[in-house]
Amino acid sequence: MTKLDRSNITGIIGAGTMGRGIAQIAATYGHSVILQDISSDVIQDAKTSLGKILNRLEEKGRLERESAIEILDRIQFVNDLRLFQQCGLVIEAIIENLEIKKELFGEIEKVTSEDCILATNTSSLSITSIAAACQKPERVLGIHFFNPAPLMSLVEIIPGVLTEEFTVKTAQSLINDWGKTTVRAKDTPGFIVNRVARPFYGEALRILEENIADAATIDWAMKEIGGFRMGPFELMDLIGNDVNLKVTETIFEEFFYDPRFKPSFTQKRMVEAGLLGKKSGRGYYDYRENTGNPNPKEDTELGEQIFLRILMMLINEAADAVFLNIASKEDVDLAMTKGVNYPKGLLQWADEIGLEKVLTELEQLQDEYGEDRYRPNPLLKRMVRNKEKFYD
Numbered sequence: 488m489t490k491l492d493r494s495n496i497t498g499i500i501g502a503g504t505m506g507r508g509i510a511q512i513a514a515t516y517g518h519s520v521i522l523q524d525i526s527s528d529v530i531q532d533a534k535t536s537l538g539k540i541l542n543r544l545e546e547k548g549r550l551e552r553e554s555a556i557e558i559l560d561r562i563q564f565v566n567d568l569r570l571f572q573q574c575g576l577v578i579e580a581i582i583e584n585l586e587i588k589k590e591l592f593g594e595i596e597k598v599t600s601e602d603c604i605l606a607t608n609t610s611s612l613s614i615t616s617i618a619a620a621c622q623k624p625e626r627v628l629g630i631h632f633f634n635p636a637p638l639m640s641l642v643e644i645i646p647g648v649l650t651e652e653f654t655v656k657t658a659q660s661l662i663n664d665w666g667k668t669t670v671r672a673k674d675t676p677g678f679i680v681n682r683v684a685r686p687f688y689g690e691a692l693r694i695l696e697e698n699i700a701d702a703a704t705i706d707w708a709m710k711e712i713g714g715f716r717m718g719p720f721e722l723m724d725l726i727g728n729d730v731n732l733k734v735t736e737t738i739f740e741e742f743f744y745d746p747r748f749k750p751s752f753t754q755k756r757m758v759e760a761g762l763l764g765k766k767s768g769r770g771y772y773d774y775r776e777n778t779g780n781p782n783p784k785e786d787t788e789l790g791e792q793i794f795l796r797i798l799m800m801l802i803n804e805a806a807d808a809v810f811l812n813i814a815s816k817e818d819v820d821l822a823m824t825k826g827v828n829y830p831k832g833l834l835q836w837a838d839e840i841g842l843e844k845v846l847t848e849l850e851q852l853q854d855e856y857g858e859d860r861y862r863p864n865p866l867l868k869r870m871v872r873n874k875e876k877f878y879d
């Protein structure tokens with residue numbers, strides 16, 4: 488195979504939140520899609536919900552009626568993997584469990600043709616480890632979509648240690664053709680977005696724990712002063728504190744307990760108390776009917792202090808991703824603006840603030856707390872010493 492295009496059948500395994508979204512994207516582009524799940528109920532639900540989504544797009548005038556019908560017609564909803572033989576690309580989006588994914592990849596390899604590209608949508612598992620379940624790990628890679636997949640433009644492309652360059656280029660080129668913005672990331676915990684974004688939550692939680700400000704005030708500072716679309720606590724409530732904590736815990740463990748990623752007791756207790764966020768009715772905010780929430784303390788000086796501290800930690804993490812060759816500076820900035828809607832690329836932001844100021848702020852935090860968590864990245868130190876910027 489030289490290139491993947493509309494004529495190739497796309498197989499998707501797992502018809503849950505992500506699988507059905509990816510199926511919608513592939514079918515909209517023009518592929519015939521085979522969407523498989525072990526649960527017949529999920530398959531039925533995926534079919535109904537995709538029908539509704541396409542109807543809504545049609546009502547809003549974003550799709551012609553005929554196109555909506557064609558898109559749904561292109562998707563086959565199935566229970567078994569036998570039809571995957573003709574696929575050019577298979578994307579796996581099942582439960583986040585390494586052993587189950589590995590077992591599945593062994594199976595997929597048996598039912599697909601030799602040159603079919605096999606991808607996993609895992610958020611946190613090692614691509615290399617999943618690929619190791621295959622006879623031909625060179626054709627396996629990570630293609631990481633964000634939720635909701637049809638709306639979020641970013642896709643992280645992650646080669647495993649043994650993935651061939653041809654596999655990466657072919658897959659990346661197709662996902663670009665699907666209209667997505669792709670960035671390439673090294674196979675390391677959290678890839679780009681989930682790793683670099685950690686301090687947005689972690690440092691906000693520290694500020695809360697130190698009683699410098701309450702959740703509403705921290706959210707206000709990040710939105711009003713920082714220009715972020717959502718504050719960290721609103722976002723944790725939306726993601727679910729259980730899900731957010733799990734991601735942090737996984738990254739912390741996978742980084743061999745680097746204190747930079749240390750999870751927060753406050754968040755752990757919130758989860759233990761069942762305060763999961765919007766989905767449970769209460770989190771940092773109360774979402775039940777007829778309940779109010781505290782107003783932020785709109786103190787600009789305090790707000791700037793909060794915003795700067797969180798931003799410095801985000802920049803430090805972005806610099807580390809470049810320093811350790813996880814991704815290019817351009818891809819790190821693109822990932823954070825397109826993947827989590829940050830108002831600016833973090834490294835561009837660092838340039839605008841001045842790297843010297845960024846370094847001084849981090850040094851002051853490290854000096855005050857004496858914690859390794861605040862250690863400034865060597866790349867920042869080196870760049871300040873050489874009077875360099877990330878972009879000219």
Ligand SMILES: NC(=O)c1ccc[n+]([C@@H]2O[C@H](COP(=O)([O-])OP(=O)(O)OC[C@H]3O[C@@H](n4cnc5c(N)ncnc54)[C@H](O)[C@@H]3O)[C@@H](O)[C@H]2O)c1
Pocket residue numbers: 500501502503504505506523524525526529579580581582583584587591608609610611631632633634
């Ligand atoms: N939800 C997100 O925000 C998000 C974002 C990016 C990536 N991801 C990743 O995408 C993957 C799927 O996540 P999700 O949120 O769609 O999960 P989900 O629970 O909504 O769906 C998973 C589906 O996989 C099915 N399944 C389980 N084992 C299977 C098997 N052996 N064969 C076929 N189907 C099987 C389940 O029946 C279920 O319908 C995970 O790896 C997750 O880490 C999730």
